[in-house]
Amino acid sequence: MDFTLLKKTIDSRLESILQTELIKHQSNKIISNNIQDFLRLSKGGKRIRAILVIIGSQLKGKKKVDDNIIDLAVAVELMQTAILIHDDIIDQADKRRGEVTINHKYSMLGVPKAICVGDYGFFLTYQIINQLNIEDKIKNNLNIIMTRMMYNTVLGEILDVELPHQPNPTQADLNSIYINKTAWYTAIGPLLLGASFINIPKELETEIINFGTNLGIAFQIKDDLISISNQTDKSSNSDILEGKITEMYLYTKNNKKEDIIGYGDPSISDQVISNIKNQFKNNGAIKYANDQVDYYSKEALEILQVMNINDNIKEDLIKLVNVLLTRKK
Amino acid sequence: MDFTLLKKTIDSRLESILQTELIKHQSNKIISNNIQDFLRLSKGGKRIRAILVIIGSQLKGKKKVDDNIIDLAVAVELMQTAILIHDDIIDQADKRRGEVTINHKYSMLGVPKAICVGDYGFFLTYQIINQLNIEDKIKNNLNIIMTRMMYNTVLGEILDVELPHQPNPTQADLNSIYINKTAWYTAIGPLLLGASFINIPKELETEIINFGTNLGIAFQIKDDLISISNQTDKSSNSDILEGKITEMYLYTKNNKKEDIIGYGDPSISDQVISNIKNQFKNNGAIKYANDQVDYYSKEALEILQVMNINDNIKEDLIKLVNVLLTRKK
Numbered sequence: 077m078d079f080t081l082l083k084k085t086i087d088s089r090l091e092s093i094l095q096t097e098l099i100k101h102q103s104n105k106i107i108s109n110n111i112q113d114f115l116r117l118s119k120g121g122k123r124i125r126a127i128l129v130i131i132g133s134q135l136k137g138k139k140k141v142d143d144n145i146i147d148l149a150v151a152v153e154l155m156q157t158a159i160l161i162h163d164d165i166i167d168q169a170d171k172r173r174g175e176v177t178i179n180h181k182y183s184m185l186g187v188p189k190a191i192c193v194g195d196y197g198f199f200l201t202y203q204i205i206n207q208l209n210i211e212d213k214i215k216n217n218l219n220i221i222m223t224r225m226m227y228n229t230v231l232g233e234i235l236d237v238e239l240p241h242q243p244n245p246t247q248a249d250l251n252s253i254y255i256n257k258t259a260w261y262t263a264i265g266p267l268l269l270g271a272s273f274i275n276i277p278k279e280l281e282t283e284i285i286n287f288g289t290n291l292g293i294a295f296q297i298k299d300d301l302i303s304i305s306n307q308t309d310k311s312s313n314s315d316i317l318e319g320k321i322t323e324m325y326l327y328t329k330n331n332k333k334e335d336i337i338g339y340g341d342p343s344i345s346d347q348v349i350s351n352i353k354n355q356f357k358n359n360g361a362i363k364y365a366n367d368q369v370d371y372y373s374k375e376a377l378e379i380l381q382v383m384n385i386n387d388n389i390k391e392d393l394i395k396l397v398n399v400l401l402t403r404k405k
Numbered sequence: 406m407d408f409t410l411l412k413k414t415i416d417s418r419l420e421s422i423l424q425t426e427l428i429k430h431q432s433n434k435i436i437s438n439n440i441q442d443f444l445r446l447s448k449g450g451k452r453i454r455a456i457l458v459i460i461g462s463q464l465k466g467k468k469k470v471d472d473n474i475i476d477l478a479v480a481v482e483l484m485q486t487a488i489l490i491h492d493d494i495i496d497q498a499d500k501r502r503g504e505v506t507i508n509h510k511y512s513m514l515g516v517p518k519a520i521c522v523g524d525y526g527f528f529l530t531y532q533i534i535n536q537l538n539i540e541d542k543i544k545n546n547l548n549i550i551m552t553r554m555m556y557n558t559v560l561g562e563i564l565d566v567e568l569p570h571q572p573n574p575t576q577a578d579l580n581s582i583y584i585n586k587t588a589w590y591t592a593i594g595p596l597l598l599g600a601s602f603i604n605i606p607k608e609l610e611t612e613i614i615n616f617g618t619n620l621g622i623a624f625q626i627k628d629d630l631i632s633i634s635n636q637t638d639k640s641s642n643s644d645i646l647e648g649k650i651t652e653m654y655l656y657t658k659n660n661k662k663e664d665i666i667g668y669g670d671p672s673i674s675d676q677v678i679s680n681i682k683n684q685f686k687n688n689g690a691i692k693y694a695n696d697q698v699d700y701y702s703k704e705a706l707e708i709l710q711v712m713n714i715n716d717n718i719k720e721d722l723i724k725l726v727n728v729l730l731t732r733k734k
Contacts, residue, residue: 104581106567107560162524166517188495188566191520195491195559198527202552212541219548223531230524231436237517238435252433 077134077392079127079399085141086126090118090150093204113178114193118157120173124400125152125266131393132270135280137386144208145273148218151204152266155222158197159229159261165190166237167318198226210273217272225265232257240319240340247330250321251293258299259292280384287379291397294372297323297365298401304353305362313349317342323368324361332359373401406463406721408456408728414470415455419447419479422533442507443522447486449502453729454481454595460722461599464609466715473537474602477547480533481595484551487526488558488590494519495566496647527555539602546601554594561586569648569669576659579650580622587628588621609713616708620726623701626652626694627730633682634691642678646671652697653690661688702730 094115101107126149133145164172165187170180178190205218235253239245267284276284300322303315315322319340328334336352338344356362380393423444430436455478462474493501494516499509507519534547564582568574596613605613629651632644644651648669657663665681667673685691709722 101560104564106564106571110563162520165520185566185570187516189563191491191494191523192559192563192566194520195527196556196563198524199552199556199559202531202548203556206545206549206552212545215545216535216541216548219531219545220535223528223535227525227528227532230521230528231430234439234518234521234525235433235435237514237521241514242435 077131077389079396082127082130083123085146086123086149086153087119089146090153091115093147093150093154094118097200110189110193110196113181113189114157114161114197116175117161117172117178118154120175121153121156123149123153124396125156125262126150127396128263128266129270131389131396132267132284133273134389134392135267135271135276135385136274138388139274144210145270147204147208148269151201151222152269154197154204155201155226158194158201159226159233161190161194161197163233165194166233167314169314214272218269221265221268221272225260225269228256228260228265232261236320239321245321245326247326250323250326253321254293254296255289258296259289261292262288262295263291264288283379283383287376287383290372290376290379291400294369294376295400297369297372298403300324301362301365301369302404304356316340316349316352317344323365324356327361327364328356328359331364332361334359369401373397406460406718408725411456411459412452414475415452415478415482416448418475419482420444422476422479422483423447426529439518439522439525442510442518443486443490443526445504446490446501446507447483449504450482450485452478452482453725454485454591455479456725457592457595458599460718460725461596461613462602463718463721464596464600464605464714465603467717468603473539474599476533476537477598480530480551481598483526483533484530484555487523487530488555488562490519490523490526492562494523495562496643498643543601547598550594550597550601554589554598557585557589557594561590565649568650574650574655576655579652579655582650583622583625584618587625588618590621591617591624592620593617612708612712616705616712619701619705619708620729623698623705624729626698626701627732629653630691630694630698631733633685645669645678645681646673652694653685656690656693657685657688660693661690663688698730702726 094111097111098108098115101111129149129152130141130145133139133141160172161178163169164177165179168179169177171177177186178193179186182189201222202219205215205222208215208218232253232255235249236257239249239253242249264285267288268281271281271284300315300320301324304322304324314320316339325336325339328336334355336355338348339352376397377394380390380397383390423440426440427437427444430440458478458481459470459474462468462470489501490507492498493506494508497508498506500506506515507522508515511518530551531548534544534551537544537547561582561584564578565586568578568582571578593614596617597610600610600613629644629649630653633651633653643649645668654665654668657665663684665684667677668681705726706723709719709726712719
């Protein structure tokens with residue numbers, strides 16, 4: 077499977093769907109400007125979820141990637157834009173995918189607009205699913221999986237928001253975020269959505285959930301590692317400033333019983349930030365997190381090996397896992 | 406149809422669905438506390454939309470109000486809670502249905518939590534629809550209508566947010582809010598959702614849309630009139646302080662060519678607020694708005710008269726229109 081080509085196909089169909097939205101609302105400047113913002117923030121994604129949707133549809137062997145599958149893959153990416161727009165209000169982020177966020181762009185109206193545009197993305201996604209030219213049974217299945225995926229994601233987001241303010245966050249709490257938010261949202265949901273187009277046995281569904289859980293956990297820890305080690309990007313400090321609960325944080329607090337001076341205080345100096353990063357390096361927290369990425373990746377790959385799926389698609393999935401887990405950004 | 410009894414049935418099923426949610430997540434204090442907030446804000450609604458769902462299912466004559474219809478009616482009410490939670494962030498409201506809003510209750514985490522809990526409500530609603538024990542075809546139809554209703558609602562909300570900041574808002578802009586937000590959301594969507602359980606001809610669907618459009622417009626203008634004339638409730642000034650575009654505002658600006666000193670300035674004194682209310686009384690704006698309520702109610706009732714529906718349910722709808730449009734709060 078040519079991921080680069082696939083990404084281009086997704087990007088161009090995404091643009092075309094949103095251009096149609098713009099044309100539909102061209103007589104209303106207010107609405108079309110908001111859709112324009114949604115389009116702007118939809119660009120530049122890695123399209124991992126869209127690619128996993130397509131992989132899901134090919135698990136039992138080559139199947140024509142028709143318009144319905146592409147549209148479903150785009151729908152998943154638009155859902156991603158919507159949730160990121162809400163996420164950026166929560167994190168008070170000013171940049172996303174190289175673009176200024178809606179909450180930051182429009183002073184007083186920033187938060188209200190970002191809430192509405194995010195909500196718009198949710199319902200646009202369902203609309204795209206509703207408009208697919210497929211059997212009612214498959215369509216219902218897509219609605220069920222999409223809803224389950226988003227229900228879990230939102231619960232994970234709630235934990236993510238509140239955990240830094242709890243007295244003693246545990247590894248179990250953190251795993252619950254990984255599974256609800258990252259694993260379901262990034263891996264399991266997209267694969268199961270794609271697999272709805274073919275008939276897969278219950279057993280394979282369970283394997284997908286296990287595979288996706290391990291991949292999702294590895295992916296999230298990797299994400300936190302990239303975030304903290306990135307030297308060029310200003311946002312690399314945001315986890316520290318916001319007090320995000322990560323493997324590094326829990327390892328330092330719970331395993332090493334060390335305090336982390338300044339963690340979660342948005343007013344700390346660059347020196348204090350640098351101290352925290354050094355602490356994580358010197359006390360073995362970063363090594364520990366990297367080991368966790370390795371552990372969960374290996375688990376994911378082992379489950380993949382025994383999965384009864386097409387050999388070529390298995391190779392594609394292995395390739396994707398490796399791309400995701402060796403990435404630098 | 407006994408509206409009071411129906412409301413009790415809805416209220417009790419709503420409570421039971423959310424109690425099940427609470428039990429499902431009882432092991433996680435963070436999540437169950439958030440669901441508790443959602444339950445708290447779900448109570449105390451008028452349940453107009455739920456009643457319209459049930460009326461929709463009876464348009465062609467008495468039909469058993471089974472569990473599926475009740476659950477759908479509850480789903481519509483939970484969607485309403487969700488959208489109100491987001492609405493209250495947008496308006497920075499501190500009270501809703503006599504309860505403190507989520508955005509106001511939790512200082513720093515108020516907005517993040519309110520965004521997440523609102524999103525939770527959206528996906529919970531779809532989950533309830535997905536779990537109904539009905540044919541795939543009907544279920545798809547419910548998903549289509551629910552999504553169309555919410556898509557329109559969000560576009561209406563975007564207009565509502567931005568219109569006060571536009572140089573020259575027009576009656577056409579205002580009508581667009583009325584139709585997208587109020588009419589689709591309060592009347593058309595619920596009626597069509599209920600009607601999905603029976604087979605209605607295309608012609609009746611068009612009549613429902615026309616009826617709902619007129620009812621929705623009348624309902625919204627009535628709402629604005631109640632909001633501004635309510636003497637006891639502090640929130641009665643919020644439209645003036647926020648600069649909400651209403652019939653009274655447009656009549657004064659566009660028909661009477663008068664300035665409205667202090668409108669939309671949240672820092673104005675009680676005296677200035679009182680001056681604005683008197684201005685609307687003296688220049689005929691309030692009378693004009695009342696006339697508009699009468700006009701659109703009559704239109705709605707006229708469409709209703711010629712609708713080919715069961716006579717008893719027609720009586721119920723007339724009764725409901727009269728309740729809605731003569732209410733004092």
